[in-house]
Amino acid sequence: MSDNYTPPKVWTYNSENGGEFASINRPTAGAREERTLPQGEHDLQLYSLGTPNGVKITILLEELLELGVKEAEYDAYLINIGEGDQFSSGFVDINPNSKIPALLDKNAGHPISVFESGSILIYLAEKFDKFIPKDPAGRACVMNWLFWQVGSGPYVGGGFGHFYAYAPEKFEYPIDRFAMETKRQLDVLDKALAKTKYIAGDEYSIADMAIFPWYGALVKGKLYAAAEFLSVHEYKNINRWVDELIKRPALLRGRLVNRSWGEENQQMKERHSASDFDGMDLSF
Numbered sequence: 001m002s003d004n005y006t007p008p009k010v011w012t013y014n015s016e017n018g019g020e021f022a023s024i025n026r027p028t029a030g031a032r033e034e035r036t037l038p039q040g041e042h043d044l045q046l047y048s049l050g051t052p053n054g055v056k057i058t059i060l061l062e063e064l065l066e067l068g069v070k071e072a073e074y075d076a077y078l079i080n081i082g083e084g085d086q087f088s089s090g091f092v093d094i095n096p097n098s099k100i101p102a103l104l105d106k107n108a109g110h111p112i113s114v115f116e117s118g119s120i121l122i123y124l125a126e127k128f129d130k131f132i133p134k135d136p137a138g139r140a141c142v143m144n145w146l147f148w149q150v151g152s153g154p155y156v157g158g159g160f161g162h163f164y165a166y167a168p169e170k171f172e173y174p175i176d177r178f179a180m181e182t183k184r185q186l187d188v189l190d191k192a193l194a195k196t197k198y199i200a201g202d203e204y205s206i207a208d209m210a211i212f213p214w215y216g217a218l219v220k221g222k223l224y225a226a227a228e229f230l231s232v233h234e235y236k237n238i239n240r241w242v243d244e245l246i247k248r249p250a251l252l253r254g255r256l257v258n259r260s261w262g263e264e265n266q267q268m269k270e271r272h273s274a275s276d277f278d279g280m281d282l283s284f
Contacts, residue, residue, distance in 0.1 A: 033088055
């Protein structure tokens with residue numbers, strides 16, 4: 001255990017606090033530079049990065065297109081959060097919280113801005129009447145699990161992921177605390193998936209699309225290189241669920257959009273049409 005830290009009476013910002021994102025993190029909001037965002041020809045304009053929160057949206061858009069919903073065609077532009085693209089005036093106009101993803105629906109000349117990944121999933125599912133149940137009980141179940149992910153995800157990302165993978169120094173207490181919570185959440189999912197095929201029942205929904213990029217990737221060793229540390233092999237039902245989902249071509253396409261790392265043939269920094277996937281490696 002490290003030396004005990006005594007918080008000061010009044011916290012002050014230290015720009016040298018370390019960590020992978022120390023150069024862009026500040027305790028203030030708003031635009032830091034004037035820069036407009038590019039726009040493509042489609043009504044739906046997505047500004048994002050292929051992180052778990054960004055992938056939620058591109059999976060849904062690709063699933064809609066897989067169903068033949070032509071109106072779900074979209075342009076996806078890369079927002080490089082490491083370089084501070086999310087603090088441009090154009091991005092802040094869409095999302096004042098400066099987090100990816102952000103969606104602009106041109107909406108026939110009456111533009112609608114949508115931010116927060118859960119909100120975007122609901123917006124698109126309702127707009128196209130897909131992947132969200134119509135009956136009250138089914139809809140409530142999907143919403144329960146969608147909001148469960150939105151509320152739980154920060155413990156996995158900003159908690160466990162930060163202290164295990166990104167913090168400038170490794171400390172036992174935060175890693176132990178957030179590993180425990182992450183495993184508790186995995187157990188919640190595993191027990192639920194022992195009873196149903198998909199997260200919210202027998203139908204694939206936006207709840208699955210929200211949860212897969214975080215917890216599915218985690219149990220398959222695709223997130224924080226922490227699979228062994230967290231003993232993810234224990235979660236048989238989550239692994240069964242992931243094995244089912246990665247048979248879906250749309251999901252495999254969606255997880256590559258706005259990716260700027262890894263193998264070259266699994267990176268798609270921008271996406272404007274289905275032909276952009278030609279020659280891409282869709283394997284999980």
